[in-house]
Structure formats: C-alpha cells, structure tokens
Amino acid sequence: xxxxxxxxxxxxxxxxxxxxxxxxxxxxxxxxxxxxxxxxxxxxxxxxxxxxxxxxxxxxxxxxxxxxxxxxxxxxxxxxxxxxxxxxxxxxxxxxxxxxxxxxxxxxxxxxxxxxxxxxxxxxxxxxxxxxxxxxxxxxxxxxxxxxxxxxxxxxxxxxxxxxxxxxxxxxxxxxxxxxxxxxxxxxxxxxxxxxxxxxxxxxxxxxxxxxxxxxxxxxxxxxxxxxxxxxxxxxxxxxxxxxxxxxxxxxxxxxxxxxxxxxxxxxxxxxxxxxxxxxxxxxxxxxxxxxxxxxxxxxxxxxxxxxxxxxxxxxxxxxxxxxxxxxxxxxxxxxxxxxxxxxxxxxxxxxxxxxxxxxxxxxxxxxxxxxxxxxxxxxxxxxxxxxxxxxxxxxxxxxxxxxxxxxxxxxxxxxxxxxxxxxxxxxxxxxxxxxxxxxxxxxxxxxxxxxxxxxxxxxxxxxxxxxxxxxxxxxxxxxxxxxxxxxxxxxxxxxxxxxxxxxxxxxxxxxxxxxxxxxxxxxxxxxxxxxxxxxxxxxxxxxxxxxxxxxxxxxxxxxxxxxxxxxxxxxxxxxxxxxxxxxxxxxxxxxxxxxxxxxx
Amino acid sequence: xxxxxxxxxxxxxxxxxxxxxxxxxxxxxxxxxxxxxxxxxxxxxxxxxxxxxxxxxxxxxxxxxxxxxxxxxxxxxxxxxxxxxxxxxxxxx
Ligand code: SF4
Numbered sequence: 001x002x003x004x005x006x007x008x009x010x011x012x013x014x015x016x017x018x019x020x021x022x023x024x025x026x027x028x029x030x031x032x033x034x035x036x037x038x039x040x041x042x043x044x045x046x047x048x049x050x051x052x053x054x055x056x057x058x059x060x061x062x063x064x065x066x067x068x069x070x071x072x073x074x075x076x077x078x079x080x081x082x083x084x085x086x087x088x089x090x091x092x093x094x095x096x097x098x099x100x101x102x103x104x105x106x107x108x109x110x111x112x113x114x115x116x117x118x119x120x121x122x123x124x125x126x127x128x129x130x131x132x133x134x135x136x137x138x139x140x141x142x143x144x145x146x147x148x149x150x151x152x153x154x155x156x157x158x159x160x161x162x163x164x165x166x167x168x169x170x171x172x173x174x175x176x177x178x179x180x181x182x183x184x185x186x187x188x189x190x191x192x193x194x195x196x197x198x199x200x201x202x203x204x205x206x207x208x209x210x211x212x213x214x215x216x217x218x219x220x221x222x223x224x225x226x227x228x229x230x231x232x233x234x235x236x237x238x239x240x241x242x243x244x245x246x247x248x249x250x251x252x253x254x255x256x257x258x259x260x261x262x263x264x265x266x267x268x269x270x271x272x273x274x275x276x277x278x279x280x281x282x283x284x285x286x287x288x289x290x291x292x293x294x295x296x297x298x299x300x301x302x303x304x305x306x307x308x309x310x311x312x313x314x315x316x317x318x319x320x321x322x323x324x325x326x327x328x329x330x331x332x333x334x335x336x337x338x339x340x341x342x343x344x345x346x347x348x349x350x351x352x353x354x355x356x357x358x359x360x361x362x363x364x365x366x367x368x369x370x371x372x373x374x375x376x377x378x379x380x381x382x383x384x385x386x387x388x389x390x391x392x393x394x395x396x397x398x399x400x401x402x403x404x405x406x407x408x409x410x411x412x413x414x415x416x417x418x419x420x421x422x423x424x425x426x427x428x429x430x431x432x433x434x435x436x437x438x439x440x441x442x443x444x445x446x447x448x449x450x451x452x453x454x455x456x457x458x459x460x461x462x463x464x465x466x467x468x469x470x471x472x473x474x475x476x477x478x479x480x481x482x483x484x485x486x487x488x489x490x491x492x493x494x495x496x497x498x499x500x501x502x503x504x505x506x507x508x509x510x511x512x513x514x515x516x517x518x519x520x521x522x523x524x525x526x527x528x529x530x531x532x533x534x535x536x537x538x539x540x541x542x543x544x545x546x547x548x549x550x551x552x553x554x555x556x557x558x559x560x561x562x563x564x565x566x567x568x569x570x571x572x573x574x575x576x577x578x579x580x581x582x583x584x585x586x587x588x589x590x591x592x593x594x595x596x597x598x599x600x601x
Numbered sequence: 602x603x604x605x606x607x608x609x610x611x612x613x614x615x616x617x618x619x620x621x622x623x624x625x626x627x628x629x630x631x632x633x634x635x636x637x638x639x640x641x642x643x644x645x646x647x648x649x650x651x652x653x654x655x656x657x658x659x660x661x662x663x664x665x666x667x668x669x670x671x672x673x674x675x676x677x678x679x680x681x682x683x684x685x686x687x688x689x690x691x692x693x694x
Contacts (some may be wrong), residue, residue: 232648232690233659241609243693248608252663252686274693275612295693317691453694460692462659465670499692563666 004066004513005029010108010130012123014196015056015115019130029597030516034065035090037530039081039110040580043090044533046112049540053085053188054195056116062103062201063111065492066513069104069209069289072221073228073501074494076101076289083541084187085195086172086349086403087422087446090537091187094450095534096163096288097179098201102159106205114187119460122150122200129208133198139168142342148200153547158202162342167194169393171401173349178323181296181311182288185346187423187445210358211580212515214363220508228292231500233462238295238496239285242313244274246427247323253459254562255432255468256319257425259326259357259377261553264429264562268328268488280333286311293496294346297389299334306335306384312542313347316449319427320351324418325358326377332382336387346406348405350390352424354383355395356404356417364523365411371396396572402491408461415552421446421543430554431572433458433473435466438574442478444534450495452481462499471570475577483527488532529598532582532590536600545588548575602632606686611648615641624681630662631675633685648689650681659690 001007001024013019025042032038039061051057061081070076079102084091103111105122105126120570122195136271138146143164150160161178169188174190175183184190211217212297227232237245250256251269258266277297285295300309313321313334321333341345360366361375368374373397375382388399399407404417404424418425423446430437435454440447449455454477458468484503488495491510507520518526549555554569579586583594595601606619615689622636631654638646654675656662662669663686669677679685 011607067621119679186689232657233692237610237691238693240613241691245609245691246693249661249691252606252608252666252688253661253668254666278613449694455694457690459661460690461661461668461670462692464658465668496692496694509657523689563663 001026003515004070004209005034006104006107006109006209008108009110009112012111012113012130012132013114013115014117014121014132014198016195017117017132019132030514031526032524032530033487033510035063035068035077035492036081036094036111037486037490037533038528038532039063039079040090040092040530040537042112043081043083044537047083049083049537050542051083053083053088053192058083058192058218060113060189060192060196064100064104064109065490067509068492068552069101070211070513072288073224073497074288074291074293075492076291077492077494078103079489080176080184080189081298082189082192084189084445085191086188088541089445089543090534091189091445092151092489093175093184093186093189094495095176095182095184096291097180097182098289098495099159099178100205100492101289102205103209104205106203107207112203113198113319116195117197119439120197120199122198122202125201125203125205127205131190131586138199140165141357143344144342146200147180150200151282154202154204158204160200160202161191162200163190164342165391166343166345166401169192169401170194172347172403172406173346175344175346177344181341183341183344183346186348190344195517207478208240211513213512215510216508220505221511221539224435224497224505224509225292227505228497228500234293234497234500238293239444241274241278242285242295242297244277244297244313244318246315247273248275249320249459249538250427251577252566253432254559255429255459256323256427257418257429258323260324260359260416261429262359264432264559266323269323271328272322272330272333274315276330280330288494291494293494295496301331301334306331308335308338310338310341312341316426317347317351320348321354321383322351322521324351324355325383327383329379329380332384336384339384339387339391348426349424350387350400352418353400353407354386356408357400359416360408360411360413365413371552415438418551418553419447421547429453429559430550430569431559431567432562433468434471434570434574435468437480437550437554437569437571438474438578439480441550441571442532442578444538451485453485454478454481456499469564469567471573475581476573478578479581480524482531483524486530487523487529529600532595532598532600534588539589548588602682604684605637606684608686608688609644609691610689611687614645614648615643624679624683628679629675630664630669630677630679630685633679649687657690659692661688662686
C-alpha cells in the first residue's frame with residue numbers, strides 16, 4: 001500500500017517459532033483506520049471471545065496506525081490489543097515513545113503474536129526481516145536492564161518494548177514498557193505477553209512512511225502544528241507542568257478520590273502536585289517521537305532514602321499511589337513509580353489496589369499478620385515495601401498483584417474495590433463528575449479515563465464548560481468523545497493533541513496520508529464502528545450489560561466533603577440515554593439495524 | 602479578607618502561591634482581578650482573560666471551590682472570607 005499504512009503485518013507463531021509476513025487487509029484498514037480499530041477487527045476474526053486470556057489461543061497484537069511515524073502533531077503511538085486477563089474484556093493499551101514509529105520504519109503496520117513459546121524468547125526485527133531468539137538470559141531482568149542488554153546486542157541501534165518481572169510472574173496488571181519509560185499500561189497486556197514466554201520485541205528500521213498526498217499532508221501538518229503551538233495547553237502548559245497539573249485542579253474541584261474514594265478532597269494534595277514536582281524532583285521535560293507537546297517528566301531523587309531516577313510520576317500515578325492511599329510523601333510516590341516502571345506494572349491499578357488493601361486493613365478484614373506489616377492509610381514505607389514485594393511476587397505482594405477486585409473479593413468485600421469490570425477507576429470521582437461516571441460504566445475496557453475523557457468539558461472547560469453535576473446531554477457528549485478517541489487511538493496520534501486539534505484536522509490528516517476521501521462524519525462513523533466492534537467482543541466474552549455499573553460507594557455513599565458534598569452518581573439516569581444515543585436496545589445490546597449500518601452484522 | 606490562590610503557570614509566573622486582600626463589599630470576581638493586577642508588578646491577566654476581558658476557554662476560577670461558570674461568571678459577587686482559586690487553561694489525564 002505504502003500510503004500511511006505500510007501494507008504488511010508480521011505474524012509470529014511462538015509455538016512453532018516462525019515469523020511470516022502477510023499483506024495487510026486493505027479493506028479492513030479503511031473501515032477501521034488502523035491501530036486500536038484494525039487490531040480489534042483482527043482479534044475478533046482470529047480468536048473466540050470466550051478464550052482463556054492466558055491460553056496460547058489468545059493472541060497479542062501490537063498495532064500502529066496510518067499516521068504513526070509521520071510528522072505534524074504527536075504521531076508516534078501504537079496500541080496493544082488482546083483479551084485482558086484482568087477484566088476478561090478486550091484490552092487495548094496505548095503507548096508512545098519511539099518504538100512504534102521504528103516498527104513502521106522497519107516495514108510493518110502490526111505484529112500478531114500467537115501460540116506460546118516453550119522457552120523465553122524475544123523478537124528481533126531488522127528492516128523487514130524478523131526472527132525469534134532466546135531470551136533465557138533476559139528472564140528476570142527489569143525493563144531497564146532488559147533494554148540495556150538488548151541494546152548492546154543491537155550495537156545501541158534499536159527500539160525496544162519488553163516486560164519486566166510483573167509480566168513474567170503473572171501480575172494481573174503487568175504492562176509492556178517501551179523506550180524504558182513509556183508503557184502500554186492498563187488491562188494486563190504484559191501478563192499475556194509473559195504467558196507466551198515473550199520477553200521483548202526489538203526493532204531497527206531505516207525506511208520511512210510514505211503518504212498518499214504529500215502536499216495535502218504537509219498542509220494538514222502545518223495547520224495542526226500551528227494550532228498546537230498556539231494553544232495554551234498543548235503549547236505551554238503540558239510541557240511546563242505535565243499531566244500532574246491536574247492534582248490541584250481535581251482536588252480544588254472536589255473530585256480527587258482520596259483514601260480509596262472515601263472522600264473527594266485530599267489535605268496533602270499540594271505536596272504531591274505538579275507545581276511541587278516541578279520545583280523539587282523534576283529535571284526536565286521530554287517528548288515522544290515527533291511531538292511538540294513534550295509532556296514527559298524526567299525526574300531524579302537524591303539525598304533521600306527513596307533516591308532514584310527515571311520518568312514520572314504522571315498525574316494518575318500521583319493520585320493512585322498518593323491520594324488514593326492517603327500518601328503525601330512525593331519522594332515515596334516517585335520511588336514506587338520507578339519500581340512499577342522497572343517491574344512493568346500499571347501504576348493506576350497498583351496504587352488503587354494498595355488503597356483498597358488499606359481500607360480492608362483499617363476495617364479489620366485483613367490482619368497485620370497476613371500482610372506482614374500494618375497498612376494504614378498514609379503509610380508510605382509500607383506502600384513502597386509492597387511495591388517491591390508485588391514486583392517480586394513475594395508474600396502479600398502476590399495478592400496485591402491480583403488487582404483490587406480479586407483482592408477485596410477474597411476477603412468477602414468486593415464492594416471495596418473501586419473498579420468497573422475489574423478495572424480500577426482512575427483519578428476522578430464519579431460523584432463529582434457525572435459524565436465521567438458514565439464513561440467508567442460504559443468504557444469497553446472497564447473504568448478508564450482515556451476512552452471518553454469528559455473531564456475535559458466537565459472540569460477543564462475544554463472545548464466548552466459543562467456543569468459536572470448536570471446529567472442532561474452527557475450521553476451525547478460521551479458518545480462523540482468515545483468515537484473520536486477510537487479514531488485518534490487508531491490513527492497513531494497521541495490523545496493529548498485533541499486539547500488543541502479536533503475532528504477536522506484528523507480528517508485532513510487521515511485522508512492525506514491514506515488517500516481516502518472521508519468526511520468528518522465518516523471518520524466518526526469509523527469510531528462508532530470500532531466502539532461497537534469492541535462491545536460485541538465483550539458481549540460474546542460474557543461481559544453483559546449488567547456490568548455497565550459503578551462501585552456501590554459511587555451510587556450510594558454521598559460525597560462527604562468539597563463542593564459536591566452530598567452527591568452520588570446519577571448513573572441510573574444517564575445509562576438509558578446512553579444506550580439510546582448509541583442506537584442500542586434498552587437492554588444495552590446493539591440492535592441488528594445498528595450493526596448493519598456499521599457493516600458489523 | 603479574600604484569600605486568592607494561584608496555581609499552575611500562574612504560580613510560576615507570579616512566583617507566589619497566594620495573596621490576601623481586604624474584602625470590598627459588593628466586589629465581583631472581575632473587579633477583584635483588576636484590583637489584583639494593579640497591586641502585582643507582573644502582568645498576569647492575559648493568562649486568564651482575552652483582550653475583551655472574557656475568560657479563555659479552559660480558564661478555571663473557583664470561589665470556595667465552586668466554578669464561577671456555574672455561578673455568575675466574572676460577575677460573581679465576593680464576600681468576606683471567600684477563597685478564590687485561579688488556574689490558567691491546563692489539562693492532563
Ligand atoms: S503529548 Fe506527551 S505522551 Fe503524547 S506524544 Fe507528546 S510527549 Fe508523548
């Protein structure tokens with residue numbers, strides 16, 4: 001094809017130890033854009049949704065989009081799509097850095113891993129050629145050590161994605177880390193990779209990415225570049241303070257779930273804020289491939305028992321390991337963040353699980369003897385110790401490695417897990433931000449913020465300010481956000497660009513790159529198609545609409561503090577609207593007519 | 602007294618976290634902003650407002666943690682002991 005898409009995929013049979021190049025299905029690529037959408041289509045065609053996520057029959061797909069590796073905005077992303085061992089839903093996790101673009105430069109739009117290797121292996125790709133090589137010497141190494149070891153085998157010239165100990169030992173929220181500090185973070189995609197005995201993918205590519213219409217592409221890129229530079233968020237704010245700027249925003253707005261969401265404000269917020277991070281451990285900002293926003297945080301702690309260096313913490317991590325655990329020690333949070341990155345663990349689920357364990361402990365449901373230490377809210381030493389134990393699969397760390405739902409359920413209190421479909425919700429309280437609660441309930445991978453980020457209008461006022469307590473109209477807003485996000489994830493561009501550019505710019509980009517002639521509406525229909533494709537996978541996997549819910553605490557325990565004191569989630573009011581706006585039946589199942597209109601029946 | 606808190610790029614620009622001002626009966630947020638600008642040596646209003654004095658998309662001003670968008674906007678009246686928090690447009694996630 002060579003127009004945005006490279007036109008070929010790599011199929012790696014780990015059982016047989018073979019690598020085969022196949023033509024990309026062009027018809028599917030057009031209908032599903034690429035990345036998340038196209039990989040979901042392949043997954044749905046190739047595995048049975050009821051497959052055991054840990055069985056060799058599950059597949060793991062790494063997929064770039066048609067814009068990955070091009071210039072103009074922040075076009076260096078990829079998605080990892082598989083069936084999640086944490087949630088049982090379709091999993092698709094996004095990451096940036098440099099690995100995704102390198103995969104394109106080596107000639108591939110995607111890699112499909114199937115089967116299971118007998119021994120640890122890693123995949124080497126050099127400009128269109130691929131082979132599996134032994135990785136026994138890498139097994140047990142951290143993500144940093146793994147990358148360094150492989151780099152020396154490539155004479156320093158490769159981009160690497162790998163798992164750490166978490167993926168090897170079955171932490172249910174293990175992630176896949178690339179370029180040392182970027183992660184396909186949520187849903188346990190690293191656990192699936194580990195189950196296949198696949199330690200890493202190393203790729204070196206020296207080709208480029210051609211676009212169908214270079215002149216139109218350059219115009220689109222120049223327009224996007226100008227808009228992103230002009231915009232105060234993408235042009236300045238994210239670079240200066242990164243995502244952690246939200247700690248104070250959410251705390252002041254009364255929607256920072258604190259101590260396992262028992263309150264909506266945290267008295268220690270200022271100490272873990274982006275402003276404090278910028279004036280203490282932040283060394284510089286950093287960008288992914290071709291990105292002008294540069295939101296990455298390069299940090300270092302010296303002269304402290306938590307000394308270390310790396311990248312992060314990001315906002316969600318500051319919340320999860322901080323406010324959700326009642327911890328305001330920024331050094332301890334940063335240290336735990338480093339431990340998670342090196343072990344390859346999702347910091348959101350890790351922190352939320354510790355917060356849940358702290359509540360179980362304080363309620364007397366789990367004993368000091370069983371944990372091996374006391375575990376009160378605010379105990380940063382215990383939290384850091386448990387990060388180490390979870391990374392190694394030691395003692396109570398094994399239970400923390402199951403995620404909060406399985407942990408709380410094992411003590412007879414699943415309602416203390418702040419999760420939907422077994423995925424912990426991130427740093428926004430559904431009682432303070434009604435639309436976000438609807439997003440948690442309906443996101444195809446469980447409670448997630450990056451499927452339909454209604455915080456943008458409800459709290460940040462972008463593109464316009466909506467009342468966070470209003471329920472009217474939220475379903476419509478959410479559908480547009482979810483469909484557009486599906487397109488952005490599928491195109492290979494960073495979601496953060498959408499604070500500065502919108503559907504018109506993405507339509508121009510996609511058309512110029514791929515040679516299609518889509519209208520803005522067509523693009524959103526593609527997003528709708530992707531969303532419904534994922535929904536159908538989940539339904540067939542047994543995740544029925546009764547799972548479109550929120551933790552009891554969100555629905556029945558009024559927020560005790562802050563500007564939204566007294567509020568609960570009004571999900572029961574919004575959900576029927578949402579099903580209607582989506583064109584689904586009252587039962588939450590896409591109608592035949594809806595599926596037909598999207599070419600999905 | 603009115604307690605004003607500066608966040609994000611505003612804090613970095615002004616190099617201070619907060620300031621206290623005496624309360625003036627009937628003063629609105631817009632009037633408070635004008636008074637603050639007179640008092641502070643660094644120009645900062647452009648971070649929050651456009652040339653016509655309207656809030657930029659994304660500017661957050663909270664009075665006692667309530668967003669003024671859902672009160673009376675810049676015309677929201679202030680009372681003694683109010684806390685006003687100001688954020689220029691920002692985002693993350
Ligand atoms: S905005 Fe941040 S996360 Fe997104 S591509 Fe740029 S540096 Fe990476």
